[in-house]
Amino acid sequence: MAVPSRSETDGDPIRIIAVDDHSLLRDALCQLIEAEDDLTVVADADRTQGLAELVERTAAQVVLLDVEIPGSHAPTVVAELTDRFPALHVLMLSMHGDTQLVQELLARGARGYLHKSVPRESLLAAIRNAVARDPQLTIALPSSGIHGSGFAAPEQQRLSPREREVLTLAAAALSNRQIANRLNVAEGTVKRHLRNIFEKLGAVSRIDAVNKARDAQLIPRP
Template identity: 30%
Template sequence: MAHRIVIADDHPLLRAAVRASVEKVWPGHEIVEAADCAEARAAAEAGGVELMTLDLHMADSTGLQTLMAFRQDFPAMPIVVVSASEDRRIVRNAREIGASGFIPKSAPLDVMREALAAVAAGDLWFPEIAEEEPEDEGGDAVARLARLTPAQRRILALVAEGKLNKQIAHEMDITEATVKAHMTAIFRRLGVINRTQAVLIAHQLDAGAPGVEG
């Protein structure tokens, strides 16, 4: 199967910029553009993906929880986050979750190519803000959320959207009893006692960059 590079971003101009850099680093590779997470996931499931660049805030994305889901479901696929956020907490959490790189969307094209070339060579690439002195910013949240199964992560994301158990059951095509069982497991794995506390932990992943797109 031919090696492919997946560029996942909902902004066509940004996809074009990333594509130009990818073509320099991986000449001759097939490039697949995805405008949302569903398209990106379909491309990953098709196999043969050598690298994915991932925008954290597409329409159907849940920020770093989306990155966590891709890392757990496709552990052999390197992922480079390309994001409008330059908050060090987001950068550090992305690295902790297992991203191979983090490129701010404000980075010049030569920096983007440098980052992608480093990842292509098997290295990691993160901006200098990731090396600043940490302040215990969300690392515990990353560890606890990593314990959840894919179904539990999906349910937690829906809870964070304000959905009730009945609505979650309908959306996921499962029974309310199954939702309740998952919620009990989520509380246990996160070390919380209610939905509000669970949602607060989920939000810690992307805390520090409210309202940021990408």
């Protein structure tokens, strides 16, 4: 059974699986979600074994997955889920802000990474954003000195996955034409993405955009 896309389920609650080995946190998470009319928890689990079968059985659209479940390697779990269910959206929850792990999880197909201390509204917004027609990656990490809330700058939530791809390739010194060939898009599309990136990051050049993106942990450093 394929995971339904949002267009196939417009008007229906977003179907969510919560996976966390701490029962109190998992129960609280489920209660928070169930209080929303447009969200529903179709299953919860304390381990990742059998998670793919659970996704298939429940036709879940979003999996909220704790990064630190014992006996589980989160990047492998994410890759297996997203390979088997391309329309599935996996959001990672963690008590840690390991940026290298964040990059690995996003590269494996996770659609977001949120620290467990994020406000309730941020978590709910991340779930809704994940199934939007033009979803964007959501990253909320503790970060000293960045904004009063202590979380990563909003630019991290505004760059689309494609814009990140373009900027990562630009950081590798590829030309617009080379980026277009790599992504199998028109060169004009690459230029449009770069214009959008410059505007979102307040950058004045490719180098400026790359530096700002690296400082904000949007793309990996070399």
